[in-house]
Amino acid sequence: MTDIQKTTQKPRVLISDKMDPNAARIFEERGCDVDVITGESPEELVARIGDYHGLAIRSSTTVTPEILDAATNLKVIGRAGIGVDNVDIPYASGKGVVVMNTPFGNSITTAEHAIALIMALARQIPQANTRTQAGEWPKSAFMGVEVTGKTLGLIGAGNIGSIVASRALGLKMKVIAFDPFLTKDRAVEVGIEKVTLDDLLARADFITLHTPLTDETRNILSREALAKTKPGVRIVNCARGGLIDEAALKDALESGHVAGAALDVFAQEPAKDNPLFGAPNFICTPHLGASTNEAQVNVALQVAEQMADYLVNGGVTNALNMPSLSAEEAPKLKPYMALAESLGSLVGQLAHGNLPKISIEMEGGAAELNAKPITAAVLAGVMRRYSETVNMVNAPYLAKERGIEVREIRNSREGTYHTLLRVTVETEQGNRSVAGTLFGSGAPRLVEIFGVGIEAELDGHMLYIVNDDAPGFIGRIGTLMGENGINIGTFNLGRREAGGEAVLLLSVDDAITPEVVDKACGLEGVRMVKALSF
Numbered sequence: 001m002t003d004i005q006k007t008t009q010k011p012r013v014l015i016s017d018k019m020d021p022n023a024a025r026i027f028e029e030r031g032c033d034v035d036v037i038t039g040e041s042p043e044e045l046v047a048r049i050g051d052y053h054g055l056a057i058r059s060s061t062t063v064t065p066e067i068l069d070a071a072t073n074l075k076v077i078g079r080a081g082i083g084v085d086n087v088d089i090p091y092a093s094g095k096g097v098v099v100m101n102t103p104f105g106n107s108i109t110t111a112e113h114a115i116a117l118i119m120a121l122a123r124q125i126p127q128a129n130t131r132t133q134a135g136e137w138p139k140s141a142f143m144g145v146e147v148t149g150k151t152l153g154l155i156g157a158g159n160i161g162s163i164v165a166s167r168a169l170g171l172k173m174k175v176i177a178f179d180p181f182l183t184k185d186r187a188v189e190v191g192i193e194k195v196t197l198d199d200l201l202a203r204a205d206f207i208t209l210h211t212p213l214t215d216e217t218r219n220i221l222s223r224e225a226l227a228k229t230k231p232g233v234r235i236v237n238c239a240r241g242g243l244i245d246e247a248a249l250k251d252a253l254e255s256g257h258v259a260g261a262a263l264d265v266f267a268q269e270p271a272k273d274n275p276l277f278g279a280p281n282f283i284c285t286p287h288l289g290a291s292t293n294e295a296q297v298n299v300a301l302q303v304a305e306q307m308a309d310y311l312v313n314g315g316v317t318n319a320l321n322m323p324s325l326s327a328e329e330a331p332k333l334k335p336y337m338a339l340a341e342s343l344g345s346l347v348g349q350l351a352h353g354n355l356p357k358i359s360i361e362m363e364g365g366a367a368e369l370n371a372k373p374i375t376a377a378v379l380a381g382v383m384r385r386y387s388e389t390v391n392m393v394n395a396p397y398l399a400k401e402r403g404i405e406v407r408e409i410r411n412s413r414e415g416t417y418h419t420l421l422r423v424t425v426e427t428e429q430g431n432r433s434v435a436g437t438l439f440g441s442g443a444p445r446l447v448e449i450f451g452v453g454i455e456a457e458l459d460g461h462m463l464y465i466v467n468d469d470a471p472g473f474i475g476r477i478g479t480l481m482g483e484n485g486i487n488i489g490t491f492n493l494g495r496r497e498a499g500g501e502a503v504l505l506l507s508v509d510d511a512i513t514p515e516v517v518d519k520a521c522g523l524e525g526v527r528m529v530k531a532l533s534f
């Protein structure tokens, strides 16, 4: 912990990119300390980041593994915007850091920028402006095209693509879209025709890109794809550099096959020396898609609210590596997550060997809840046997990495308890399961351990003993604890049947040493002993 945390106990947030001042105001109002330090080098950020719990960024900060390794207190990265390709999300997930974005705050603004670039291309406005202001009055040099009746091809019809479609329909364009994830119903709702990529390339007079940059979309407008476009096509990219082969686009502009191209984004940014600069009918803007006052206020407010909500209350919104948890759900789910984590931890501490399968059953009241955070909490508990730094963010990744199969089972019928969570792991010795419920005001209680009914609070240091159910045992264990100066807090008993296998769970004030565990193992009637901690 840093000195500031020691004195204020407030979460500390660093805003490392230029952001509307509303973000800093919201962080402060929601109980965070905030520093705005922009324009630092990666080395400077590495040196600074260890002090912070939250990092708020736009597109200028690239969050690399080196930065994440140095970010020993970091809990959340918030992107004031949509694209998160400047954050190493798998690495952040591995470190247990939540990554959030603001998926809608700048969509309208960016869609409007795409429309502006379509119009600028159609009428060569930037070129005409430059020459007119140079005193040329070049009236006959610029013959434009109308957009009315022309076909606009959208590659990607998500938030922004759909808004572009609605504006283009208003301009009386015909809109076709290639998006493998676009449903027929959604296409009808937006008023567009769903087509294949080849169909789009062959038919579109204007093409505009609105996909994220992924392994599938990288170079989606490759040299080969550009060759399939309609001669005289005009191309706009306000999504991500890397979607178009820039060298191939330059050749297509020079040959005249592509009549114009407008890029807001480049493969390398900032683009200070790009091969496309100076190509015929090429216009560009420096990643201005999201740059309006309205959008910047939206994304700044949203990112600060989401991050502060997570840092202060544990609410999760728009996270890319963790299930969402609304402000209404959070208080309801909190006791379940505590129960889920302690059940996971119990089974993780007691089960031997690999755990290839984990199933999480939610019964009664629990079956009505958002299962994802509960599952993540169980996994965090189980995976603690492998790593001390595990949490709800990285546990599902860690489980996947280890090839653990996770099943969620819901049963809305109530059994003995109004609500119940059961965690079962497959071990070499067979399935092992523990179950718990919530008492009264939401207090988590273990109610079953490996088939034996018991009632215990899983908290702090505990001793788990399996023994023969016979008179005198409780006295022997009490004496052993007393002789070793161990104060017993609670004493919880359960048995399979009278005179058979019995289970004892003691809560004690201090950690139990291996010597005491050995002594307990040596007591008459003891079958196994394990020190636990929660």
Ligand SMILES: NC(=O)c1ccc[n+]([C@@H]2O[C@H](COP(=O)([O-])OP(=O)(O)OC[C@H]3O[C@@H](n4cnc5c(N)ncnc54)[C@H](O)[C@@H]3O)[C@@H](O)[C@H]2O)c1
Pocket: 081, 082, 083, 084, 103, 106, 107, 110, 155, 156, 157, 158, 159, 160, 161, 178, 179, 180, 181, 182, 210, 211, 212, 213, 214, 216, 217, 238, 239, 240, 264, 265, 287, 288, 289, 290, 291
């Ligand atoms: N220029 C800017 O300043 C700026 C501003 C905001 C967003 N963006 C970028 O715009 C892009 C779109 O943002 P959005 O909010 O519309 O995202 P979105 O997730 O709502 O939509 C993306 C769409 O792309 C589709 N898609 C995914 N893979 C595809 C593929 N292989 N082929 C065709 N379609 C595919 C998805 O199905 C989805 O419908 C993102 O890359 C985002 O980073 C840029």
Ligand SMILES: O=C(O)CC[C@@H](O)C(=O)O
Pocket: 058, 059, 080, 081, 082, 083, 084, 106, 287, 289, 290, 291
């Ligand atoms: O922050 C910006 O200016 C760009 C944002 C944009 O690229 C996004 O993906 O939201």
